[in-house]
């Protein structure tokens with residue numbers, strides 16, 4: 001369960017649970033501080049002669065971790081300056097114990113100069129001002145300190161989070177200084193994976209400080225990093241007696257003659273990820289264009305809603321993907337036809353692009369249409385998400401991308417894939433995952449079409465809907481990273497066999 005994430009309230013609860021179960025709070029703090037000291041040592045090892053550390057401690061337990069790190073670094077022979085924010089007499093609980101164990105001086109934070117030069121220059125700074133207890137925007141003395149620190153360019157170890165980063169939302173409150181290493185405890189928080197938090201954290205180091213797994217499991221966390229343990233057990237593998245229709249059949253709807261490429265990318269993605277058969281339903285005027293560029297993928301005419309209803313009489317079509325290249329009006333008619341077609345309840349639907357913007361500002365109408373369909377995935381990018389859910393205040397005004405995706409999924413009653421550099425996959429039952437794979441090179445035309453195809457291909461094989469969407473997003477990111485610079489969307493399905501070999505059978509990778 002290392003892939004589950006805890007928000008700051010859950011983390012505090014885990015902390016309390018561990019203490020109630022007999023693990024002293026100061027033992028947790030000592031372990032946390034020791035891991036931060038190790039990270040500072042690792043950074044100093046990269047600086048020839050590095051031995052001078054500035055530890056900036058805040059008034060809560062994050063500062064307590066800093067006091068421990070300062071003491072352990074001094075014990076190891078490093079020259080440590082401890083800068084403190086606040087009134088030491090007001091330190092309480094474990095932080096007060098940790099502070100009492102520090103026998104060196106306390107320099108008021110406003111007097112600490114991370115940019116000092118010459119004999120007084122620092123090699124590394126430990127940022128222990130605020131962690132999970134950040135309650136408001138950082139301003140005044142700590143803000144000025146963090147800004148000077150950022151300008152200094154010194155390598156920074158952030159304790160739990162870069163101070164000022166909101167661990168729940170990934171957003172900066174006031175200001176924050178980018179870290180070289182962020183050391184966090186027990187489990188990651190959403191803010192470590194959501195942007196801009198992810199970028200601010202630098203290398204993220206997750207350490208076990210002695211909170212028992214059972215305590216964390218008792219919290220039944222429902223937010224996850226989108227990593228293989230989340231979906232590998234549900235991934236479809238063909239049985240020894242497989243034939244093409246037992247691996248599912250995906251139908252993909254094409255746009256008119258001048259907009260057919262998207263459907264072929266969707267179809268190719270669905271085929272590569274294992275759908276036994278894939279058919280493109282194409283307007284008559286585009287049949288020749290499509291036929292000229294298809295081999296394993298089949299082709300059937302599909303001009304309008306009636307044609308689609310006819311095609312969907314076939315119960316072997318287990319997933320339908322539509323949206324890209326369709327135009328809004330046609331997309332809307334086809335979504336309506338799909339939702340009312342034979343076998344609609346059990347046939348999976350993947351909606352993208354025009355199939356989503358066709359319902360801009362009318363999310364409730366789309367939710368009503370889809371209420372009877374068991375497995376639906378929608379894959380909006382930020383602009384499509386905002387349009388589709390412009391009439392849903394819970395999504396529009398949510399404090400984070402995670403909360404927005406959750407609210408959108410709940411309002412629509414479907415699985416939402418809120419795409420971007422920190423794609424969030426959310427289910428209407430409250431589960432949500434933040435993706436960790438990918439590369440900026442995925443920001444290229446047609447990339448999203450392939451993702452829709454990966455979703456359709458897994459759903460066609462009867463994979464459960466949330467797990468299918470998570471697997472599709474993870475594998476899409478991995479395929480992109482595998483190709484890297486020069487990536488075009490056509491490469492993504494072709495990179496998939498290598499990625500699948502690595503992920504599903506690590507011994508072969």
Ligand SMILES: NC(=O)C1=CN([C@@H]2O[C@H](COP(=O)(O)OP(=O)(O)OC[C@H]3O[C@@H](n4cnc5c(N)ncnc54)[C@H](OP(=O)(O)O)[C@@H]3O)[C@@H](O)[C@H]2O)[C@H](O)CC1
Nearest residue numbers: 015029059060061062130131132133134135136137138160
């Ligand atoms: N859970 C664990 O596994 C462990 C976590 N540890 C560390 O503890 C912190 C969380 O500690 P907590 O005391 O809850 O909170 P912080 O230290 O992050 O911050 C609280 C203090 O900071 C003040 N504050 C908050 N925001 C601001 C701001 N913008 N400007 C100025 N001051 C601010 C706050 O003041 P109030 O007036 O709001 O009360 C508090 O004084 C966690 O991140 C870990 O590092 C344990 O050490 C080990 C176990």
Ligand SMILES: [K+]
Nearest residue numbers: 130159161163
């Ligand atoms: K911090």
